[in-house]
């Protein structure tokens with residue numbers, strides 16, 4: 001097709017890969033440029049909330065993704081000090097009926113693999129690794145994208161550029177949002193471990209999905225890969241900001257750093273944390289919601305647009321929502337400015353709401369003393385149905401067109 005639009009996407013994370021599929025379905029040719037020297041499966045567990053699985057269904061990706069995912073039957077919330085159950089939600093049973101799509105957990109590498117397979121099978125999508133995007137210039141005819149490592153740099157002309165290049169986005173830094181637009185450090189660290197289920201403590205409920213609330217910290221665990229692995233995420237308050245240049249998937253933490261932080265927690269949590277021998281460590285950042293996401297031919301997507309704290313487990317889910325909205329906008333029109341304005345209009349306010357709600361949720365999860373006592377009392381008195389109704393705004397993807 002001579003006048004087929006050509007989109008370049010910077011970044012082949014979950015957001016960039018899903019956006020490539022969405023744009024190809026809308027009739028565009030797509031080039032994905034990834035900075036990493038090779039695209040390697042990386043990461044740990046991800047919860048895929050119904051607002052994400054709903055979009056994956058719309059993009060024809062859900063059946064393949066669900067082959068590698070699990071649907072947790074229940075989500076239990078327990079108190080760290082004595083293990084008392086504060087609430088239990090029948091997520092597996094009610095998600096589809098209530099929010100129109102399933103709730104799932106999956107290894108990020110398996111989700112990435114499903115998306116990579118779909119991109120590789122699509123002649124309209126080209127994926128290049130070792131191709132860092134350095135900058136861009138909008139012209140009357142298109143957008144000129146500078147990419148490649150020193151000594152091998154080149155420029156690519158495209159009709160539009162999508163910046164799906166993560167928390168420290170190069171594209172965002174050139175959007176003219178202002179010098180004050182920087183990652184905001186939360187004062188918290190996420191510790192992540194993948195525990196082989198056969199190394200889990202005796203009596204551990206290996207298929208259970210559980211959120212533990214303790215003073216200034218919380219712990220989440222759920223099964224992956226048919227129950228062969230238990231994904232553990234522990235979030236604590238910390239003064240470590242990480243190293244900006246480091247690959248976030250590769251910073252190790254030692255068991256001796258993690259276990260003492262849970263020494264006063266209920267035995268079930270203590271034993272689980274103690275059983276994990278390898279930890280990865282993440283400093284947690286978000287950003288203030290941006291005043292804009294787009295120029296005439298350039299738009300942000302995923303963490304580049306709205307990095308958020310993981311207290312609602314929504315970062316990848318919101319990137320997937322972005323991809324769905326971008327695809328819908330180009331289904332409606334191939335007039336680039338109109339489509340990007342449509343996309344921004346559909347997404348910017350909603351993503352900002354989730355960024356702010358995630359901060360608020362962090363403050364609630366990490367309460368201590370009398371505040372925590374009041375929170376626990378409220379949770380127990382509300383009951384699962386009222387508590388789930390508080391998630392309708394977040395999880396119900398239907399009607400977002």
Ligand SMILES: Cc1cc2nc3c(=O)[nH]c(=O)nc-3n(C[C@H](O)[C@H](O)[C@H](O)COP(=O)(O)OP(=O)(O)OC[C@H]3O[C@@H](n4cnc5c(N)ncnc54)[C@H](O)[C@@H]3O)c2cc1C
Pocket residue numbers: 010011012013014015016033034035036045046047048131132133134164165166167169170190192233282301302303304310313314315316317318319
């Ligand atoms: C502890 C923790 C738990 C989480 N749990 C969940 C969860 O349960 N559910 C959920 O939905 N989300 C969760 N998230 C959030 C989720 O992991 C991220 O929001 C999501 O992966 C972001 O995807 P992305 O594609 O936007 O960005 P990224 O995954 O950061 O991908 C960006 C890509 O761009 C590439 N890149 C960077 N710069 C350039 C450049 N200049 N040129 C070309 N390529 C470039 C990078 O190499 C990378 O591949 C969690 C996050 C944390 C920290």
